Amino acid sequence: MQREIDPLDVITRLIPLGTRIESEDENAADISQARLTIASVNGGLDYLDDLDLQEEFGIVEGEVIFDDVTQPNILKTRGQQFLNSQKASKTSYDVNPVDVSLIDSSFEAFECGNWHQIINPVFEIDEPLQIIEQTIDINVPQNASLTIGEKYKSLTHYQIEANKKTKSVAQ
Template sequence: MYKITLDGSYLYHPWIRGRCITEGALTQEVNKNGSCDVSIVLDHPLAASVLRRKSMLEVIRFGLTGSEKTIYRGVVMNTVEDRDLEMEIQTEGDLVFFQDSIIRPFHKTGTDVPGKTTPGNYFKWLVKKHNEQVDDFKQFLIGQVTITGEAADRERNDYSTTRDIMDELVAESGGYIRTRTVGGVHYIDYLAEYEQAGGQDIRQGQNIIDVTKNVKTDDLATRLIPLGASTSNNEWPVTIANVNGGKDYLEDAAAVKEYGIITKTVEFSEIQDPTKLKEEGEKAFKKINGVNLVTELSAIDLSDAGYDVDMLRIGEKVFCAAPTYNIQQQLQITKKVTDLLKPANSKVTLGGTALTYTQQQLQAGQGRVKYTTVTAITNGQIDEICIYS
């Protein structure tokens, strides 16, 4: 079950008369703000108390045993009143607060600058600078920081929002940024990976709604040239030629035979050692030297449907089994949409990427994308299957 507070008072509680909503949808996605939109009647006791950009809305999941957990915290962005005498309250998750602070230009060295630092420490510095600029309710404590990476010189010559720089950091270093509220304390984490989920699998014929498999070659490379830092003696970047038999590129012979020569570059502007550059280049090459096989499933969270299983949490990985579509793997929960009034209608989206260069993945399509979709499941049975090739 779910209950909702607005600035600490119940906006919705299934057991309290007058604290009702007419609609409520919570959307959570990996590395995004998330949103929660709820509708109330205009004579709701809290209707006149809604303050745009200030009122905080929290969604709390609770059970009959007294356990409860805040699963969402957001700020009211907009309100819409309609002819049915209802008000829709539109909120965005509290990660949006990082769009309210600006990181000013800074040099590699100096006072109160990040200097040469790892992604994790750079993240901590960004949060500190954000907290110095904003209201108390927009501030966060540093929580879990498990991201790893090489230290690099940091400098900027522009005025960017903290959120924009965080997005750039994730694009460069990977990982996941999330916020969470525990015991009234608001944390922000930067994770290398989410925690593993447990207690509930996603299985065909049980809780899977849709299955989509996309096979694409858009980002395929069969040769990769790693480029390192530029040195003072040579304006050209460091390459791996000296430690790679005179060749400045890495090659996947099987992929070349399959798809031909497709050359791309990858930059590591902080690396000056050719051996280290080759190691990092090989890691990057594994991500782009094959066909991109993306599997996406939509499923029902059985815990919302009344089953005694652990809830599905955004970002975590669960085991998915759909033998008809050759899916037997861990997939990440990338999106969750929760119907706060009818939790059984909620669903999650799971996605995963596998890399392969075998022609079997492309089958007879010769490069065409193949989609396989289960359109409906009723009483545990597949009602209709549509296949497009």
């Protein structure tokens, strides 16, 4: 079993942008129109930081556009809600299982979309996870591999798991 952790979707410095600000230039294209920012209600800064995520992943800047927001204080609140609700990482596992269904029809075959209870004390997993990808070698069918999981985890959950794994390896 191999674990893949993908923190690429994480934003640690968010620039929330609101509705377009009408330009006085009648010839200005839509793409050149400025958008509402939070600078006026955020001490002159047009961004929000998630310090916990920055400590773990560094500064990763990203923008989120809220077209329906017309007030800076509401924009700041929506931006903070976005930062608080995002997950720190997407975790998936690659598994090379023994597919007993090839020799015994009483066992269920592995199929994409199915959920299976995965237990692995080394990775501290004991939960149902979904098969999201399956690779089958038609010449050697017993060499199949599965990708399971693709589960989003919060920073707190991510750090707790990392600490548990460190202690487990030390023991």
